[in-house]
Amino acid sequence: MKKVINILLMAAMAAGTLAGCGGKSSESGNTANADSGSQAEEGQVINIYSFNDELRTRITAVYPEIESTSDDGTVSTLKDGTEIHWIINPNQDGVYQDKLDEALLNQPGAADDDKIDIFAAEIDYIVKYTDADINAAVPLTELGIDPAVDLADQFDFTKTVACDQNGVQRGTTWQACPGVLVYRRDIAKDVFGTDDPAVIGEKTSNWTVMKETAEALKAKGYYTFSSYADTFRLYSNSISETWVEPGSSTVKVDQKLLDWVEDSREWKDTGYFDPAVKGQWNSDWFTAMGSSSKVFAYLFPAWGIDTQLKPNWDGEEGSWAVTKAPLPYNWGGTFVLAAEGTDNKAHVKDILLALTANQDNLTKISKDYSDFTNAKTVMQGAANDESFASDFLGGQNPYVYFTPGADTIKLAPLSAYDQGCVELIQNAFGDYLQDQIDYDKAKTNFETAIKERYPEITEIQWPE
Known part of the structure; x- marks a missing residue:
């Protein structure tokens, strides 16, 4: 684990991507988002790494920009022509983490359309990927997401888990798992x-x-x-x-x-x-x-x-x-993180907000998949709503x-x-x-x- 962390750290340093403290990350994030979200050209491929099909099914169910998905479930096409490529490896015996770590090591030198844009992490190992020194995951503020405002209705423990050691939130989730x-x-x-x-x-x-x-x-x-x-x-x-x-x-x-x-x-x-x-x-x-x-x-x-x-x-x-x-x-919980080096910050922001912050979408996920979703008011309402x-x-x-x-x-x-x-x-x-x-x-x-x-x-x- 330390070997992998050290290699990731060296790769991040070589690419000049190390983040500063929590305050500085938040402060610079708005500028980065303004450039990437409104001026920079987005990539043609969004690569999403996960360990099962759950993330794909949830995103395709609620993200309105998805126009179609291939029969084998490996590629989704957005209305603007951008493709989502779903890369799935099994969680057992650390296989998923090994594949993800390899891709993160190659991230600085990868072609834009080969870079990881979003990746999933279970609660059992999310701290490995939110570590500020490794900087594998982008602070949410750099995407233009303000956790205090955009994610205010989430259960507190899910937000704490997704923060680095400086208190900067680097991931989010659509579910809590009581x-x-x-x-x-x-x-x-x-x-x-x-x-x-x-x-x-x-x-x-x-x-x-x-x-x-x-x-x-x-x-x-x-x-x-x-x-x-x-x-x-x-x-x-x-x-x-x-x-x-x-x-x-x-x-x-x-x-x-x-x-x-x-x-x-x-x-x-x-x-x-x-x-x-x-x-x-x-x-x-x-x-x-x-x-x-x-x-x-x-x-x-x-x-x-x-x-x-x-x-x-x-x-x-x-x-x-x-x-x-x-x-x-609590048992489990799949967190979604934006990979450092993504060339699709605007798309990634939209996907993360649609999946983890939109209350209509979270209500739909709860009804369609019986998920306990990460929105306090939605779940409090569900407990008093016989339609659930x-x-x-x-x-x-x-x-x-x-x-x-x-x-x-x-x-x-x-x-x-x-x-x-x-x-x-x-x-x-x-x-x-x-x-x-x-x-x-x-x-x-x-x-x-x-x-x-x-x-x-x-x-x-x-x-x-």
């Missing part, structure tokens, strides 16, 4: 005599009552969650220290993560998880979302319900509902539960290493929880895997 507990109505009726979200919420509102609920479910032959991986984000969102401090080569494992391992061991051995499910993002996990499963609940944000649960449910519509999770949590009720959730309006959760989110401190640390600690201790290795071997495997993923890491510190 999580809820999603449960099977038929199982709730069988075990508790009701599927009322308010009643079920009393049984899932904290870990103490959740264990009582898990015991009642077990007595009737059901599993509370599909696997130990389902609860991970509630613990990882509660860590008190970042995985890797800025400038450090040490990974610090927070006690909350070992609490997850210990509690998961207890829940698995007690029979509260489905033993057939090994982690997440695999066929076992998806199968457990089907009608023949005995799994009662999942912990998901809005995107999880829409993109994971709904496609894998093969029963009647209206069979699920949402309620309170044992802890407030979900057929998949039996006519329930999920924003009643999503919206209060977003107001209480306090994100854990982030680092540029979060994606790898989160993936690898789940992999290592997943093997332990599946009884393939012992606890100490899981720790050793995590240490080895981290150093292989990030060769600059020299030490892993465990809680005493």
